[in-house]
Amino acid sequence: MPPEMDGNSSTYGLEGKGAALRGPEGASRRYGRDWAWWQDKLVASVVFVGGVSAIVFVLGIFAFVTREGLGFILHTMDVREFFGSIAWRPTSLIRPTYGALALIVGTAFVTGLAMVFSVPFSLGAAIFIGEFAKGRVRETLKILVELLAAVPSVVWGFIGMTVMNEFLIRTFGVPVGLNAMNAGLILGLMAAPIMTTIAEDALKAVPDGYREAAEAMGATRWQVVWRVVLPAAKNGLLGAVLLGVGRAFGETMAVLMASGHSIHLPTSPFDSVRALTATIAAELGETAVGSDHYRALFTLGILLFVVTFFINLAADLVVRGVRGGR
Amino acid sequence: MDKPTFERSAGISAPGTEGTGDPPALSAPAVEIRQLNFWYGSFQALFDIDLEIRRGRITSLIGPSGCGKTTLLRSINRIADRLGYVRTTGSIRVLGQNILDPSVEPVQLRKQVGMVFQRPNPLPLSIRDNVLFAHRIHRGKEAVGRSEEDAIVEAALRKVLLWDSVKDRLHQKALGLTLEEQQKLCIARLLPVKPSVILMDEPCSALDPAGTEAVEELMWELRGEYTILIVTHNMAQARRASEETVFMLMGRVVEHGPTQELFLTPRHRATADYIEGRYG
Ligand SMILES: Nc1ncnc2c1ncn2[C@@H]1O[C@H](COP(=O)(O)OP(=O)(O)OP(=O)(O)O)[C@@H](O)[C@H]1O
Ligand SMILES: [Mg+2]
Numbered sequence: 001m002p003p004e005m006d007g008n009s010s011t012y013g014l015e016g017k018g019a020a021l022r023g024p025e026g027a028s029r030r031y032g033r034d035w036a037w038w039q040d041k042l043v044a045s046v047v048f049v050g051g052v053s054a055i056v057f058v059l060g061i062f063a064f065v066t067r068e069g070l071g072f073i074l075h076t077m078d079v080r081e082f083f084g085s086i087a088w089r090p091t092s093l094i095r096p097t098y099g100a101l102a103l104i105v106g107t108a109f110v111t112g113l114a115m116v117f118s119v120p121f122s123l124g125a126a127i128f129i130g131e132f133a134k135g136r137v138r139e140t141l142k143i144l145v146e147l148l149a150a151v152p153s154v155v156w157g158f159i160g161m162t163v164m165n166e167f168l169i170r171t172f173g174v175p176v177g178l179n180a181m182n183a184g185l186i187l188g189l190m191a192a193p194i195m196t197t198i199a200e201d202a203l204k205a206v207p208d209g210y211r212e213a214a215e216a217m218g219a220t221r222w223q224v225v226w227r228v229v230l231p232a233a234k235n236g237l238l239g240a241v242l243l244g245v246g247r248a249f250g251e252t253m254a255v256l257m258a259s260g261h262s263i264h265l266p267t268s269p270f271d272s273v274r275a276l277t278a279t280i281a282a283e284l285g286e287t288a289v290g291s292d293h294y295r296a297l298f299t300l301g302i303l304l305f306v307v308t309f310f311i312n313l314a315a316d317l318v319v320r321g322v323r324g325g326r
Numbered sequence: 327m328d329k330p331t332f333e334r335s336a337g338i339s340a341p342g343t344e345g346t347g348d349p350p351a352l353s354a355p356a357v358e359i360r361q362l363n364f365w366y367g368s369f370q371a372l373f374d375i376d377l378e379i380r381r382g383r384i385t386s387l388i389g390p391s392g393c394g395k396t397t398l399l400r401s402i403n404r405i406a407d408r409l410g411y412v413r414t415t416g417s418i419r420v421l422g423q424n425i426l427d428p429s430v431e432p433v434q435l436r437k438q439v440g441m442v443f444q445r446p447n448p449l450p451l452s453i454r455d456n457v458l459f460a461h462r463i464h465r466g467k468e469a470v471g472r473s474e475e476d477a478i479v480e481a482a483l484r485k486v487l488l489w490d491s492v493k494d495r496l497h498q499k500a501l502g503l504t505l506e507e508q509q510k511l512c513i514a515r516l517l518p519v520k521p522s523v524i525l526m527d528e529p530c531s532a533l534d535p536a537g538t539e540a541v542e543e544l545m546w547e548l549r550g551e552y553t554i555l556i557v558t559h560n561m562a563q564a565r566r567a568s569e570e571t572v573f574m575l576m577g578r579v580v581e582h583g584p585t586q587e588l589f590l591t592p593r594h595r596a597t598a599d600y601i602e603g604r605y606g
Contacts, residue, residue, distance in 0.1 A: 212447070
């Protein structure tokens with residue numbers, strides 16, 4: 001745009017907008033501003049209630065979980081045992097112990113494995129979809145990724161117990177295919193869609209002018225991605241990874257089904273492990289409300305809640321950081 | 327870079343080695359366009375363009391909005407190809423080689439033909455990395471020491487008269503500079519790879535008068551060593567800052583001549599009308 005033209009067009013644009021604004025306002029002043037005003041108020045309050053209820057629910061859940069678990073934390077829990085022992089024997093008649101170390105390590109191990117598989121795959125997919133694929137290939141891939149996100153977790157668990165189980169036994173010659181590796185692969189697949197989608201958004205947020213500038217200097221497509229786009233999108237990509245971690249960390253059903261669910265400090269990816277989430281899901285139904293075991297499970301819940309909260313908060317902050325930085 | 331690419335590049339860059347000093351054949355055009363037609367999809371934007379851009383000179387490209395100046399400029403470094411739906415016929419010879427030939431690598435072409443955009447567009451890197459960006463891409467695997475890089479950065483920034491104001495903050499983000507500084511940086515980053523032609527698309531339209539003057543001064547500074555082709559809407563700028571002027575109208579070149587001549591005694595009615603501000 002030439003400067004003169006710019007000036008002209010924006011002047012016209014402004015006039016147009018002004019007229020458009022003046023029109024309905026003038027009309028409503030004459031023909032019943034009240035109705036529009038009430039409508040506006042109504043919509044505003046519905047939106048407000050919706051927004052507030054989200055906060056209320058989250059706080060409510062947190063309050064509930066805390067109330068159920070707090071008694072255990074204050075009275076029964078031995079912090080050193082909880083974080084330092086692998087003896088999770090809540091149903092022992094002689095002396096119940098609540099050592100959550102194996103569960104914590106199990107969750108961390110499975111999540112870590114999931115990320116090892118999933119991060120390169122997801123970021124690669126995002127780069128391909130965002131920077132290289134064109135037209136129909138690109139649209140098809142995006143739909144496939146979204147479909148992947150729509151698979152229910154119990155189906156993933158099922159795949160873990162059957163297909164993946166077989167696969168691991170055959171490929172690695174291990175006696176049991178339900179182990180950390182299996183759960184990690186399944187969780188990796190489950191976390192991939194959200195990571196891919198968010199990462200692709202992050203790449204899309206990089207102004208095309210950067211790519212153009214680099215290409216005009218003779219950079220190849222790959223050099224553009226590597227030297228310009230990825231550094232510019234790094235916060236968004238980190239956010240994507242963190243959200244993926246959150247997704248894998250909080251997943252329950254598929255881990256329960258695929259991990260082997262045995263209490264164990266894993267020494268190899270082919271050891272069976274047990275996750276925090278899976279423990280709660282498997283045991284909560286069999287405990288008496290208000291018992292120590294019941295409260296211990298809620299304590300695990302609080303732990304999950306806090307960690308997930310911080311992961312998501314961190315993800316949110318880094319993603320926001322990228323916007324603020326620009 | 328694989329071998330065939332390099333060979334192609336050799337073809338295109340060999341004559342460019344005489345970039346500095348007195349070009350032996352001053353009359354040989356730096357860019358020679360023959361029967362160029364250009365389409366965006368089915369819309370034809372350029373018609374039968376025949377044009378020779380003289381080496382080492384500043385040539386300005388004027389014409390009313392939408393006449394195809396940007397299109398012409400962007401086909402000379404083939405950055406228009408990015409759109410994916412463009413088609414070109416005819417030939418554009420840069421340093422004697424037809425760059426529309428499918429065997430020409432855009433990467434090598436763009437080393438020879440640098441571009442400055444309408445809005446300053448430094449990369450979101452440090453000032454230093456911006457200056458070195460093109461250089462790092464084109465030097466291949468050759469190891470270049472830090473002090474050598476420092477020297478390159480200093481030379482480029484001195485050339486664009488930016489060194490003194492940024493020498494203490496080379497590691498800060500280039501996006502923190504003023505627009506004028508950014509635009510100078512965008513010129514500076516082309517210099518380390520020694521392009522023979524620099525294309526500028528309304529490089530001053532985002533700058534204030536002082537910035538405009540600074541960039542024009544810089545163009546005079548670069549004249550001789552580099553062939554500069556500049557699109558401008560500012561008639562006064564074309565008059566004072568260029569040696570030759572090309573007037574375009576509706577996708578065609580109407581008139582091309584020494585700037586003073588074209589402005590004082592235009593040969594075509596349309597040119598006269600345009601420079602007198604009767605349209606555009
Ligand atoms: N990406 C595009 N796709 C389709 N048509 C385009 C595209 N870019 C430009 N055109 C059309 O091509 C013609 C020439 O455009 P161009 O941008 O080259 O004009 P210009 O002389 O640079 O104008 P201005 O002075 O406004 O910058 C115009 O009619 C324009 O609408
Ligand atoms: Mg233009």
